[in-house]
Amino acid sequence: MDKKIAELYDAGKTDQAIHLLVKQIDAHPKNAENYLQLATYLLEQGSFDQASKLLEEAKHIVTKPEELDYDLAVCYYMQGDFTKAINLLDQIPNDDLVLYQKALVYLKIGQKQKALAYALSIKEVDDRVKELLGDIWLSLGEMAQAETSFLKIAVAKRTAKINFLLGVCFLTEDRDQAEKFWDKAEKQDPKYYQKAKNEYAAILKMLSDKGKKQ
Template sequence: MGQQDKKQAEQTKINQQIHQLVTRIDQDPQNTTNYLQLATCLLDQGSFAQATQLLEQAKHLVNKPQDLDYDLAVCYYMQGEFTKALTLLDQIPNDDLVLYQKALVYLKIGQQQKALAYALTIKHVDDRVRELLGDIWLSLGQLDEAQKSYRQIGLANRSAKVDFLLGITILAEDRTAAKKFFEQAKELDPKYYQQALDQYAAILKMINDKGKNND
């Protein structure tokens, strides 16, 4: 089976799943689980507006609308509606998932210290949390701390983004190692690599200029 056929088969499977969930919702409009599963499917497809609309409507139909709040907050976050996301998250008891999402939102709105406070409170630290901590430390200009967090992510689990940002954190002290990280990022995801070069152009120039002055 070719790559195109594989993608088509996967898409067909997802469409069937969505159709089944819609049918289940029609049969039992008060069942929260079906809405949450359908919203997850839509988010995975990148249909953020549809997922948001679904959960907003569902809140008027289910017995426990608050059970939809976390997923709805994620939908708002994905659409850049950060204030709405925070309003909902503040109504939910703080578990690891909520703390993670709050840290993400605060990082996005430029309140890094708050983001850090929430991220450091997370009890179960996995690679997703390590990446978030790296992002927060990097946004605070703490390159050593950012590097520590990114390096704690297992080699097999590092994305192009993690490799690229590791390159940035190490560029000033070890250009050869940084270059390797950049090459790995390019190999993993050329499209992201190009975007990242543009996004971090100012930082890369500043570090490079600093290096030249020290030579």
């Protein structure tokens, strides 16, 4: 990664950084690193189609096209093309990054047990992995397991999403605690909180009724 270009990008000079990367690619077309850096920036800007097109074309040019496979699989995932993403990921040796991405894709397509198997195979369990495991356990209806995964994320690092889902996990066992998590989530990100509340309305009603019966 070109550090000077990265500094420009981090400073908010996005167009300048992208322009310089395009010049680097023109000067060194066989170098995969520049394509990867540019694709990362395009993904962060939400230009998923541009990023995948860039990497697809680069695969015919660079010296080691396999170096682009993981990032291209991420592009396909972001585009919602999960079949293409999995087909490409299956060609890459399983390291933690690949396992994480496979778990994400399988969760998206509803193959929850497969997603869980890949997520549980990850060796370095950071907050991102804890969140993914929580999401998978929750999708399987395993509230206690989901709760355990989410609670492993330090309080200061919990996003509105984590706090909201902790509220979902706690609803049947401790409604007051659930409300506290939701209050936090709403303060952190009111828009997300409202959206999540609508998305989870049916589940929340079911859990609430279940809690009342206990």
